[in-house]
Amino acid sequence: MSTETNTEVKTTKTVTPKLRCIVTGVERITSRTQLERRVKRTNGDVEKYLARYISRDALRLLRAGKSLEETRKELNSTETAPIDQFFLQEAIRINGKWSQEAEAEVPVVPTVAADVLDAV
Numbered sequence: 001m002s003t004e005t006n007t008e009v010k011t012t013k014t015v016t017p018k019l020r021c022i023v024t025g026v027e028r029i030t031s032r033t034q035l036e037r038r039v040k041r042t043n044g045d046v047e048k049y050l051a052r053y054i055s056r057d058a059l060r061l062l063r064a065g066k067s068l069e070e071t072r073k074e075l076n077s078t079e080t081a082p083i084d085q086f087f088l089q090e091a092i093r094i095n096g097k098w099s100q101e102a103e104a105e106v107p108v109v110p111t112v113a114a115d116v117l118d119a120v
Contacts, residue, residue: 021055022091023062023071025079028055041094052091059096062088 017035020027035046042048054062061071068083083091 017050019050019053021053021058021079022051022081022083022088023054023058023068023079024075024077026055026077038094049094052087052094054091054095056096059092062092063096 017030017032018027019030019035035049039046039049042052057075058071061074062068066074068088071077072079
């Protein structure tokens with residue numbers, strides 16, 4: 001009589017986090033440690049950070065005062081989904097290198113409606 005033991009080898013595959021820019025739609029891979037550092041800005045809410053991620057290039061243009069549409073056009077984005085102004089301001093606040101003092105002075109991103117009103 002032979003006794004065989006069936007041992008299952010469990011393999012766990014770690015999923016590498018992907019960040020998708022809400023402005024351009026461009027995806028990039030990040031490390032778990034970097035994601036954990038950035039999530040601290042949203043009080044530990046990973047889903048909130050992932051839903052508000054903005055790429056470095058798009059963030060630079062938005063902080064320089066470009067509108068959402070101008071930023072998308074300059075970065076050759078195919079993304080066309082509208083973004084609420086308040087949501088965009090919050091996303092700008094939690095992305096990139098940002099000091100505590102500067103956090104109070106988040107730039108207002110112009111919208112098309114504001115540009116049209118200014119012309120009138």
